[in-house]
Amino acid sequence: MAISLRTQVGIVGAGPAGLVLSHLLYLQGVDSVVLENRSREYAEQRVRAGVLEQGTVDLLTEMGVGERMKAEGLVHYGIELRFGGRGHRIDFQDLTGRKGITIYAQHEVLKDLNNARIASGGQVLFEVENVSVHDFDGDKPRIRYQKNGTPYELTCDFIAACDGFHGICRPSVPPGILTVYEREYPFGWLGILADAPPSSEELIYTYHDRGFALLSMRSPHISRLYLQCKPDANIDLWSDDKIWQELQIRLASDGWTLTEGQITQKGITSMRSFVVEPMQYGRLFLAGDSAHIVPPTGAKGLNLAVADVQILARALKHFYSTGSRNLLDTYSEVCLRRVWKVQRFSWWMTSMLHRFPDENPFDQRRQLAELDYVTTSRAAAKTLAENYVGLPLE
Numbered sequence: 001m002a003i004s005l006r007t008q009v010g011i012v013g014a015g016p017a018g019l020v021l022s023h024l025l026y027l028q029g030v031d032s033v034v035l036e037n038r039s040r041e042y043a044e045q046r047v048r049a050g051v052l053e054q055g056t057v058d059l060l061t062e063m064g065v066g067e068r069m070k071a072e073g074l075v076h077y078g079i080e081l082r083f084g085g086r087g088h089r090i091d092f093q094d095l096t097g098r099k100g101i102t103i104y105a106q107h108e109v110l111k112d113l114n115n116a117r118i119a120s121g122g123q124v125l126f127e128v129e130n131v132s133v134h135d136f137d138g139d140k141p142r143i144r145y146q147k148n149g150t151p152y153e154l155t156c157d158f159i160a161a162c163d164g165f166h167g168i169c170r171p172s173v174p175p176g177i178l179t180v181y182e183r184e185y186p187f188g189w190l191g192i193l194a195d196a197p198p199s200s201e202e203l204i205y206t207y208h209d210r211g212f213a214l215l216s217m218r219s220p221h222i223s224r225l226y227l228q229c230k231p232d233a234n235i236d237l238w239s240d241d242k243i244w245q246e247l248q249i250r251l252a253s254d255g256w257t258l259t260e261g262q263i264t265q266k267g268i269t270s271m272r273s274f275v276v277e278p279m280q281y282g283r284l285f286l287a288g289d290s291a292h293i294v295p296p297t298g299a300k301g302l303n304l305a306v307a308d309v310q311i312l313a314r315a316l317k318h319f320y321s322t323g324s325r326n327l328l329d330t331y332s333e334v335c336l337r338r339v340w341k342v343q344r345f346s347w348w349m350t351s352m353l354h355r356f357p358d359e360n361p362f363d364q365r366r367q368l369a370e371l372d373y374v375t376t377s378r379a380a381a382k383t384l385a386e387n388y389v390g391l392p393l394e
């Protein structure tokens, strides 16, 4: 017999979407329980992205979880686009009048959120098993799960599906309800973490004949670098020397040196654009990677997940304070308007900066012309800048 529990909002997944939502609801006086099938240690050391838009930084600060981010995050006011061996800076401050971006690793954000949830008596249950969601087309949805072998049933008013792309919530929506839009890219990213002081103040996005390369960082001592590779590349065939050699070639620029160091982590990620519509069904609300995936070229994944739950938290607050479902009923529509704009930007950055196996010399000239236009036209640079620092929530 399952132990039955009750809460207002049941949240599946303790990634950025689930934890930001749970803490926002707490600050609004709404109860929630977060169910995560991995351990806290695993979630807090998993290497993922690290670029926070201004809107994400402002929200985390308002939520009271921004102290370490402020102290350790690196604030940037621009990025460099590099092609033909020459760099071109996109000046966010000049072009958007707004502040820049903050480099602060996703797993550090999760640590801060977990600490805040635990400190405020929040219920974040790690290492639960066999999570399943039920009756979300009725008015008393339930989440079943096991913890240490004991079955539980959590009854709630709403379920937030924050369980990522490979989660169980989206597949639980009955067939025929969701429409999938997707594009797979014919390449991947080989990413490394290295004990090397970053060779640049700001991120460098590079277009090169041999493929894309990105110089990013995590701290004044740790560099994060990526290079375009085959989608099915075997990481074992990429020795540290070969990786550095390839990065040296692609990032080369007169009078500039790439500092190497011990590679401490390396991995290959596939590249896809993915959206499901609608992002809600009954009392089940999809947020973050459970509803959409962007290629990492625009650094949007984390920020889009946070934007979704900001909209969802506001709609839930409205419901619990007025009884009205208005904002809940338009949640999907409001999120998808922004999701598609961010999908467009991420696809555009990916298309402009990567080599495609089926391209021809015309395409290469066109890509170079696009880079030349973006780095010489104020209007075009402004478009990139306003998307990169983050589009307004609505």
Ligand code: APR
Pocket (backbone or CB within 6 Å): 012, 013, 014, 015, 016, 017, 018, 035, 036, 037, 038, 043, 048, 049, 131, 162, 163, 164, 165, 166, 167, 168, 287, 288, 289, 290, 300, 301, 302, 303, 305
């Ligand atoms: N039961 C419980 N938890 C689950 C289940 C399940 N069946 N399946 C997945 N999860 C957990 C995962 O372990 C993970 O911690 O859900 C969480 C989903 O988190 P993310 O994948 O990080 O997704 P999201 O919170 O939407 O954040 C999206 O994270 O991965 C980056 O690039 C991505 O930046 C994007 C951001």
Ligand code: PHB
Pocket (backbone or CB within 6 Å): 048, 049, 050, 051, 203, 214, 216, 217, 224, 296, 297, 298, 299
């Ligand atoms: C990162 O620092 O991991 C990073 C930065 C920019 C991107 C993607 C990833 O576009």
